[in-house]
Amino acid sequence: MTLVSLTINRRRTPLRNATLVFVVIALVAAVFADFELIALKPWGELAKIFAGALTPKFLDAERLIEAAVTTLALALLGVMAAAMIGFALTFIYRHRAVRSVCAFLRNIHELFWALMLMQVFGLTAATGLLALVIPYSCIFAKIYSELLGETDPQPAAAIPGPVGGFTRFLFARLPDTMTQLGTYTAYRLECGIRSSTIMGFVGLPTLGFHLETAFSQGDYGGAWAILYLTYAVIATLRWWFRPRLLPIYIIAAMFILPLNSGIEMSHFIRFFTSDIVPAPLARGDGLEGFLPWITMMATEQIGPGLASTLILTQIALVLSGLVALIAVPLVSRQFGGPVSRIAGHLALVVTRSTPEYIIAFVLLLVWGPSMLPAVVALAIHNGAIVGHLTGRLADDLTLRPDAIGGFNRYTWEVLPRVYGQFLAFLFYRWEIIFRETAILGILGIHTLGFYADSAIAEFRLDRATLIIVVTGVCGMGIEAMSRRIRTRLKLTTSVEEAKES
Amino acid sequence: MAYFSLDDAQARYGGKTILRNLNLTIERGERVAILGRSGVGKTSLLNLLYRQHAEEIALVPQDFGLVRSLTVFHNIYMGQLSRHRLPYNFLNLIHPVAREVALAKRVTDRLGLTEKLFDRVGELSGGQRQRVAIGRAFYFNGPTIIADEPVSALDGARSREILKLITDQHKTVILAMHDIPLALDQVDRVVGIADGQIVLDAKTTGLNRSSLYDLGLVDD
Numbered sequence: 001m002t003l004v005s006l007t008i009n010r011r012r013t014p015l016r017n018a019t020l021v022f023v024v025i026a027l028v029a030a031v032f033a034d035f036e037l038i039a040l041k042p043w044g045e046l047a048k049i050f051a052g053a054l055t056p057k058f059l060d061a062e063r064l065i066e067a068a069v070t071t072l073a074l075a076l077l078g079v080m081a082a083a084m085i086g087f088a089l090t091f092i093y094r095h096r097a098v099r100s101v102c103a104f105l106r107n108i109h110e111l112f113w114a115l116m117l118m119q120v121f122g123l124t125a126a127t128g129l130l131a132l133v134i135p136y137s138c139i140f141a142k143i144y145s146e147l148l149g150e151t152d153p154q155p156a157a158a159i160p161g162p163v164g165g166f167t168r169f170l171f172a173r174l175p176d177t178m179t180q181l182g183t184y185t186a187y188r189l190e191c192g193i194r195s196s197t198i199m200g201f202v203g204l205p206t207l208g209f210h211l212e213t214a215f216s217q218g219d220y221g222g223a224w225a226i227l228y229l230t231y232a233v234i235a236t237l238r239w240w241f242r243p244r245l246l247p248i249y250i251i252a253a254m255f256i257l258p259l260n261s262g263i264e265m266s267h268f269i270r271f272f273t274s275d276i277v278p279a280p281l282a283r284g285d286g287l288e289g290f291l292p293w294i295t296m297m298a299t300e301q302i303g304p305g306l307a308s309t310l311i312l313t314q315i316a317l318v319l320s321g322l323v324a325l326i327a328v329p330l331v332s333r334q335f336g337g338p339v340s341r342i343a344g345h346l347a348l349v350v351t352r353s354t355p356e357y358i359i360a361f362v363l364l365l366v367w368g369p370s371m372l373p374a375v376v377a378l379a380i381h382n383g384a385i386v387g388h389l390t391g392r393l394a395d396d397l398t399l400r401p402d403a404i405g406g407f408n409r410y411t412w413e414v415l416p417r418v419y420g421q422f423l424a425f426l427f428y429r430w431e432i433i434f435r436e437t438a439i440l441g442i443l444g445i446h447t448l449g450f451y452a453d454s455a456i457a458e459f460r461l462d463r464a465t466l467i468i469v470v471t472g473v474c475g476m477g478i479e480a481m482s483r484r485i486r487t488r489l490k491l492t493t494s495v496e497e498a499k500e501s
Numbered sequence: 502m503a504y505f506s507l508d509d510a511q512a513r514y515g516g517k518t519i520l521r522n523l524n525l526t527i528e529r530g531e532r533v534a535i536l537g538r539s540g541v542g543k544t545s546l547l548n549l550l551y552r553q554h555a556e557e558i559a560l561v562p563q564d565f566g567l568v569r570s571l572t573v574f575h576n577i578y579m580g581q582l583s584r585h586r587l588p589y590n591f592l593n594l595i596h597p598v599a600r601e602v603a604l605a606k607r608v609t610d611r612l613g614l615t616e617k618l619f620d621r622v623g624e625l626s627g628g629q630r631q632r633v634a635i636g637r638a639f640y641f642n643g644p645t646i647i648a649d650e651p652v653s654a655l656d657g658a659r660s661r662e663i664l665k666l667i668t669d670q671h672k673t674v675i676l677a678m679h680d681i682p683l684a685l686d687q688v689d690r691v692v693g694i695a696d697g698q699i700v701l702d703a704k705t706t707g708l709n710r711s712s713l714y715d716l717g718l719v720d721d
Contacts, residue, residue, distance in 0.1 A: 154564060158561075159579050175575075178570065299714050
């Protein structure tokens with residue numbers, strides 16, 4: 001009797017199964033991963049870095065301010081141009097071809113864009129701007145389209161008489177979406193500031209340039225001063241980023257960024273007709289030369305690069321989830337006292353506003369080159385974001401007054417209610433983690449970015465282009481897979497999720 | 502040829518046929534109330550009729566179809582969008598033109614909304630929103646109105662007054678109503694729906710009101 005009723009009551013648990021599958025994949029991947037602590041005194045150096053956080057050194061203020069202004073100007077111009085292009089793209093975004101091209105372009109990391117564009121435009125503002133504008137326009141096109149698509153169709157339908165599509169859009173769809181479009185744009189500006197900072201690591205004169213120098217020279221106090229500066233700029237965004245002031249900012253930014261037009265046309269043409277064309281084809285060796293070339297690329301560069309990128313991505317994805325699940329009780333109002341909560345929030349704010357690239361750079365410096373620093377950097381940054389979002393969701397829950405406390409409260413009352421959304425947030429980060437994993441190769445971990453960066457260093461742009469294209473296509477694949485899994489598991493996609501992507 | 506005509510038509514909602522064997526003609530100048538219990542398919546019938554002359558009909562949907570972040574003025578002005586060119590419409594969107602404000606005021610005066618003219622619709626009460634939707638229809642100033650429960654959110658005295666305004670303003674009027682006594686005062690023909698079809702089509706004069714209850718047209 002009991003046995004029978006047990007089998008009848010056994011429910012299918014798709015969320016649990018999905019979790020298990022991804023954990024098993026990560027465990028298998030961990031077998032192939034290389035987690036070695038190469039440095040001799042890994043913890044001593046890390047302690048010194050944290051000590052630097054308490055004693056920031058604001059030396060050479062003039063150069064810092066100059067770099068900060070460049071960083072801001074680049075982010076402002078890039079993000080605003082991208083917002084306008086993205087908005088224009090929403091009118092044609094329903095076409096499959098436009099959607100696919102956008103998906104491809106936005107799945108190539110802005111640092112890859114910067115590295116390639118540098119070959120054409122050199123270390124100029126144009127390189128930084130285009131590297132931001134290309135992927136960001138495509139992100140804006142997607143999110144703006146989704147936001148506009150969510151508006152109530154009733155008002156547009158209720159306009160009497162024959163009214164043109166654009167008028168309908170202007171009166172019945174745009175006004176109710178304006179606030180959300182603005183909020184998202186401000187959020188993207190925040191991301192833009194981080195991206196523009198990072199571009200300093202590949203040589204542009206933004207804050208990242210000084211950050212790299214300071215960290216490399218062991219000047220941790222100086223490095224933290226720069227980090228604090230970026231936190232301050234982003235934290236105060238809501239006070240200084242006003243639509244009314246925007247024209248002034250944009251004009252100022254245009255004066256600050258020297259948009260020199262010293263680009264030689266011949267250089268530009270050569271880039272497209274010869275530099276990025278597979279070398280055997282450019283030489284005219286035809287298929288006979290191309291086949292060995294592509295076989296070599298597939299077996300020696302793309303194959304191993306893609307394998308380690310995927311291994312790292314899967315491990316980092318699961319660890320991000322773990323970090324998030326640990327973070328939720330630290331920040332949610334459902335648990336703990338004010339002290340633990342403030343500490344939790346502080347930790348999450350710092351880890352989610354520090355790009356994984358910087359965290360990975362620092363950890364590589366102290367632990368030596370292996371997959372470990374990359375995995376840790378990805379897990380704490382992405383875990384902090386997912387933890388923050390899930391924690392906010394938990395805050396909104398109303399539990400019955402006599403609900404149990406402590407760990408039981410977390411596992412029985414809170415987690416079951418937010419777990420679906422938590423997975424949705426995490427799957428949304430999947431393609432982002434992949435993109436970041438690929439780019440971390442620049443730092444010396446053997447992911448796709450490592451091979452692309454090495455090829456650029458040898459000025460084999462044909463190889464770099466191929467590797468970057470493969471990265472973009474794989475990112476698209478992961479994005480599509482994530483969307484399918486979310487639909488299959490009936491995980492809703494909301495504006496909120498889009499925000500942190 | 503009748504103004505509206507349905508010949509053995511059917512209406513579908515959510516993939517299911519909810520109204521069948523619909524035979525109905527309505528001439529210009531008629532005032533018709535569609536009666537029936539809630540959920541019986543009155544809105545679906547109105548949509549069928551609306552599609553026959555969408556270009557000249559002012560529609561008052563059941564949930565108003567208002568833009569919440571725009572003001573009362575803007576929502577009412579939307580009734581005139583089809584009469585003006587894009588630049589003039591755009592100008593009114595960002596800076597209302599005095600002439601249009603004066604015209605809109607004439608509408609809001611009648612609906613008792615003038616003091617709310619530049620309030621956002623999202624800040625209004627349900628009854629006020631309903632009157633804004635009616636105001637948009639008035640501003641269109643067309644020959645025909647189709648209104649789905651247009652006074653459901655208004656109190657007794659006001660609903661009678663507004664319903665009279667609606668019928669006075671338009672030559673042809675089609676209303677979906679569940680308040681039967683209120684409807685019968687303003688229209689000259691009733692169409693009753695029950696069990697997925699039309700069960701009554703009669704002039705209001707000489708109508709035996711108790712038969713409406715027998716036909717199952719009234720919410721219990």
